[in-house]
Amino acid sequence: MKHLLSTADLARADAIRILDTAAQMAATQSREIKKLPTLRGRTVVNLFFEDSTRTRISFETAAKRLSADVINFSAKGSSVSKGESLKDTALTLQAMGADAVVIRHQASGAPHTLAHAGWVEAAVVNAGDGMHQHPTQALLDAFTMRRHLVGRGAAGASIVGDPTGQDLAGLRIAVVGDVLHSRVARSNVHLLHTLGAQVTLVAPPTLVPVGVETWPCDVSYHLDEVLAETAPDAVMMLRVQRERMSGSGAGGGAFFPNPLEYTRNYGLDGRRLALLPDHTIVMHPGPMNRGLEISAEAADSPRAVIVEQVANGVAVRMAVLYLLLAGDASKERAGLE
């Protein structure tokens, strides 16, 4: 593995290796001294062309916990606002000796270009590109699911065994909400499929992307039906990305009549929570629109693992940085890609 750009081309063995490594990283994070000397002397550049709080902080924390040097670069207040191109920015980073570049960009495919154009030798990690992919988010979601749901007793007991080395075979996952604008949903569909889980997307017809029939998942327009009939093991609520919804209308652009109607049909509230099996976990990639796609009751319920997802994000990103940076880069390059 030289770069992490997409979950669609991530092999099952690589995905499981990342999850297993993340489990060991998570174990080190309960120690008094959380910092490890592993990536001493390596430089990680956080290249953020798009606003982000938790992903950037999560990557920064992960790199620092592994003793890497971190350089934060955001488009605001940099030469990008003066019109510098991605190529020139990349050449600058190369000249500064970056070992890994974590990139978030509003254009789908920007990380792929950065990785393959030959501008930088660094490992490239996609931290979200346009409406395309957000692989570390999908990996942390899969990690959270595996931790809670794999190794459970057959009777649905809450005793969770050691899930190391296992995939998510047989789990049923419902991904609900604004699939159209969601790179999280795209990354999750591919990764969860690779790991053997069965994904059902639930969204209003206007928020289902064109071409969804080629994705390895089911699609439904009715949340109550899916919750009652498939009895999902995990329900992942997606943020309604109103900043990407142009057009007038009462908050929903042209995609739904008004927020109240969206909430009635696709919001997770106390009533829908009661429809779910006892072991089902509730997830959300954040930031949440409380009262729109998820009610406070659902977000704060004991089965919500939303805060844990953030903690697991650090462990997963530590694992990704370790696997990309710790080994002998020259040998890796000769062998892969």
Place this chain on the structure above:
Amino acid sequence: MSSGPAVPSSEPTVTPEDPSDGVTTVLGEAEIARALTRIAHEVVERNKGAHDVVLLGIPTRGVPLAERLAERLATIEPGLVPADVVGELDVTMYRDDLHRHPVRTIGATRLPASGIDGKVVVLVDDVLFSGRTIRAALDAISDIGRPRAVQLAALVDRGHRELPIRPDYVGKNLPTSLSERVSVRLVETDGSPDDATGEPVTDAVLISQRPTSTSSEGTR
């Protein structure tokens, strides 16, 4: 300790059984068992009992060795529960050679419930070689607690130290040349029957010429 000098003497102590295939069995099942029993007694003697002792095995093969030592400690010191004194300590993330090898898989670190603060930690490894693994282990220990003392037990000391590190307990001092490879085979970690013969695997310490060995490499 009674196991001889820390720096191996130069005279060879081993006569090859079967030089044709280049693999020599240095210690068999019974010898390994006897060495572990002796080490267990030495641990008890040196620490005046085993009540404060914690055994931390270094993956992969240090872990079953630590477990076997704990069982022997329990027979020497009645009332000691083996599971309460054994742990494992993964040192991968503390190694100084990470960038020289392909990415290593990180193992588990598991401490006994009582922790290691104020205890006597005995690190257990299969082959002591350069001493770099132990250097990494000492760094790892200082990140997870503050033991009263740290001691080192190795089943085999093959010499060629690159750091000022000396074992406290040695199963066997094994003078080797750098062109040789020392491998340890244990039922717990290498237990599946031999592919070639179908015979069950037994404990053994083997010496072979590089680069033939496939199991535990003595590059420590």
